[in-house]
Amino acid sequence: MKKILKSIFTLVSGCVTPVFAQEITPSTSETSKPKSEMRYNLSPDGSKYIKATFLNQVWARWNESNPGTTVNGEPKSHTTDVGLRRTRMQLYGQISDRTFFYTQFGLNNFNFLAQNAGNRKLSAFFHDALGEYKVLKNNDKLKIGAGLTITSGLSRFSQPSIGTIMTTDVPVFLQATVDQTDEFARKLSVYARGQLGKLDYRIAISDPFPIQTNGQTAPVLSNNASFTTFGHTKQYQGFFMYNFLDKEPHTTPYMTGTYLGDKKIVNLESGIIYQKNATWYTTDGTTPIYQDMLLWSVAAFTDVPLQNNKYALSAYLGYFNTDYGHNYIRNNGIMNPANGNNNPGNFNGPGNTYPMFGTGESVYAQVGLRLAPDLLGDQGTLMPYVSYRQSGYERLDDPVKILDGGVNWLINKHQSKVSLNYQLRTVFNQQTDGAVIRKHDASSAWLQYQVSF
Template sequence: MSNPKTELRYNLSEDGSKYIKATFLNQVWLRWTDNNSGTTINGKPQDNTLDIGLRRTRLQLFGQLTDHVFFYTQFGMNNFNRLAQMSGNRKLQAFFHDALAEYKVFKGDDRLKLGGGLTILSGLSRFSQPSVGTIMTTDVPVFAQATVDQTDEFGRKLSVYARGQVGKLDYRVALSDPFPVQTNGQVAPEIGKRATFAKVGLNKQYQGFFIYNLLEKEPHTTPYMAGTYLGDKKILNIEGGLIYQKDATWYTPNGTDTTYADMLLWSLAAFADMPLQNNTYALSAYAGYFNTHYGNDYIRNNGIMNPATGTTDPSNFNGAGNAYPMFGTGETIYTQVGLRLPENLLGEMGTLMPYASFRHSSYSALAAPVDVWNYGINWLLDKHKAKVSLNNEIRPEFEIKPDGEPVKSSTRASTYLQFQIYF
């Protein structure tokens, strides 16, 4: 009897070194949100919402065509809920996330790969280029995708790059061509005293990310980086990276003269993901420091798959629904930890993995820090292939005082249940 298929793969050579592979990912959310002050949905005030959405639906097709040539494509959509297309057209969400071609310089090893195209490959951190199907914390820490949908396409940029593994060093460097901010489908903010992405001029971005593997090497097939290996590998890494773009933002410090600011983002982190007690348990832990300089008092609110359409509260700094200050000039400490329980804990029904994460951001535009807590549990029916995750998030709410400064006024919560299929 032949062994059952465990992946959608067609081998182009007898030894399987040349192949074409397809994968499918679907993440369905059922969510309750404690909305920000004054939130409205289709013009009606609503204190809280219950919504259903597709956080991500993706198709990947990639493969090693020759000893040297690799390609990768990804097509899909994100954040599709009942309000996904307020323009009246519900069919505009799917697009190519990635389309890259890559040349492996040395046959049989990963010392140097040269590539280009539309790609997630990033210089900031592992969570700036995450394998979303393997994330431990139900959703990624989106603040690490620092220019998402401002000067990129959902984190992807047109880039040429080099990446590889030399000994214990994993590296990637890239030259990226960012998109103009006025092409992101939203009205770009007018220039003011706080920095925003400039609508005049457009310089290249320089990126570099480096990992030192103290134990096993991480896989290097695609540019994406795993969230957790669930004990299948023994990983201990020290990581660091940066993104630089000259004159990326602009502002008017005195209300009249235009000043340009360079964007410099960098991070240092440690990552551990390994089995414990002869693989009875598995630990996943990350701790990182992020220094994000976008320009004078840059601040950007964002709400993941926002369930709301507007606000009636002029003192509400966060915006509608679940938005809060997610990106800004300043410093961030982010940490997460989880423990995969024994694999046979629930018999044929898999096992559990509880986790928690904490983010503390000190932004120059805000008098109080942005503290965000997430905690939850994964029910691993078949590792990452089929899992159910329950997450609760606590986020801050800021209000604008009469002097125009935003101050922290309260906290809000969101609870969501995710069912993931990843094959």
């Protein structure tokens, strides 16, 4: 213990020469020695260590507002804003042959409207805090952990390494209960994960938070399903992935967005989340009908170098079946630049919100191509990409369609990059007869600068 405390003090006090890691989530193997990192070894061979990382993603954005949008009461047909999409700090390490710890602290979606209980200074919190025990000392076949963790059953993008994502933002609809019955996609869980040959697995029993503790007024019981405020049940999750070529790293539960040609990855994956009596609705206005939540998916992912690493291809295709209950819909807008709406027919809500989550079926795909590593000389290279999502939800008469296209300027891989993204989203109108139909598409564009070490 003395040695551990001394090591932490040395790291914090700056006696260790600070060098920088490539990404916020340690997707590279700890034994593969990334080019640079802020790390203090606790053993001569580096198998025991403590490591710190930092990430900041700044957005400058233009958004075409949903109909009737207001900002502090003023009508706005479009908005511009600057915000911190994510700011994170990590401290984690392998402190014995079998014991691993991981913590992450930070904030999200911090723009001019960001506030918590009316106070803009109360936005940062612990995202993760877990301890993990390696059952078999010399391999990763079985690790048992517990704590506040993003370990999830639905997909790789439900537990994403946000410092390595290709598309400036993850498909947030795959963080299925985000800030409803979890804490920014994290849950208090007991889990087992590991790698059995080419099979990567994770199984978790999670203790979801009641929706009435998420800082917002809980939805009232209605003829459309919402998360119940009555009772409490556990959530069961499982995720399974088969690695045909290289195995993906297994240091933390986080999963890399793109390896930029550093690995040869071809995977098939499947995931499931189940919770009994998670939601409720009514047909007579008073009597609740309880429903189970069942979410499952199948997907394929590839991330490989081409022509001796002259290029690198990254691609993903997934199918998602999300049953939250009868006609469940949740509208959400990323770092919403508006806070009011005076158009009663606008189903989306204010700003950039749209039906992000719902009962139904979805398909999501993304593809990108990293160009030659020396394309821009010592200024790095480019990686253009495109992604598309289509969701057919029970409550909507038309599908949700989200199209993103952009380019990453990889100045120093993921450690320093500038990204430009353009997005089209579906805007819905609710008719007097209750039908919810597509009205038009709205657009937004943002420039992101990411720094991570």
